[in-house]
Amino acid sequence: MRELEVILGLDNSQRMGGMDPLAHMRKLVGEGKVSQEVFDNFEQVSSQPSLNDVLTDWLGRTPINGSISSDTGDDEVISQFVEGHLDAMKLHGETVISHIVAIGHGDEEPVRAKIEAGIEGARTFLMPDGEINRSRAGLLFIESYRELPLLAWPRKLIDTIVDLEQSMLLFRSHHARMVERMIGRRMGTGGSSGVDYLDATLKYRIFVDLWGVRTLLVKRDALPDVKNNDFYGFAQS
Structure with a gap:
């Protein structure tokens, strides 16, 4: 399991x-x-780029609004996309606030605080060091405009990787419950804290961005239109 994690x-x-x-x-x-021999193999595996490394690099090359990372003016295109998405989140947030207040499920002030915190969290996700993270922007673009023909298989790949990690999480949970059923809360056979250690591993997330981006998603009809949509397999209108 540890080698697989690496x-x-x-x-x-x-x-x-x-x-x-x-x-x-x-x-x-x-x-x-x-x-x-086992150690040498493990050391060799550890020296190679991980799937997460390769995935992050690949997402960074995602064409966003028809622009790729090597294009002149790509930074401006990406900035416009990110700001446009954040604006869409704000507009959608206003709709959510109005709806919740109208049906009596909350007062405006605390609801607005939660919405604004979510938008600020989205900004931090996309610009963790004050600069736009192109890999995360690419991931958001794929998830937001998944219906575009050129993005269909990248979205399928992303979903498959999430399925993989979800399966690992379920395995960890089932393993912990099996061990608890067998030996209770006593020390593990390898000297670990046993079930407590296994339960702690349930917090592990390898593909953090693939899970995190879902918090930023906005329904399709609230998003800005894709620019250069012919690039993705749509004919220009």
Whole structure:
């Protein structure tokens, strides 16, 4: 499982105590608990780009409104897309606020605070260091305009990767419950905290952006029209 996590790209910062799996494996070799051959293979795997690395790089090359990263003026196109999406979120938020207040499910002030916090969170997601993250912008574009022919298979790939991680999460949950049913809350056979450790791994997320982008999505009819839509397989009107 640990080798699979490395191949997929689980960040060590998510591991309990920030554990470095390669350093841990090296320690096990020194203790005679793991063979040198197994360690060498693990070290080789760890030295390669992970699936998450490759995916992030690929998303960064997504054509957004017909512009690719090497095009002159791409930065401006991406900036306009991001600001347009944030504006769409604001307009949609006003509709949500009016609806919730109208049906008596909340007062405007606390609801507005939640909506505005969500929009600010979206801005932080898209511009984590004050600069637009093109990979995240590309991901948002694919998810927002998934009906475009050219984006159909990228969206399918993204969904498949989310399915993969969801399956891993379900496996972790089932494994934890099986262990709890067998040995309760006693210490694990490898010296870990047992079920408590297994439950902690349920928080792991490898493809963080693929999950996070869903918070930013707005219904299609509230989004700006795609520019250069012929680029994606639509004829110009």
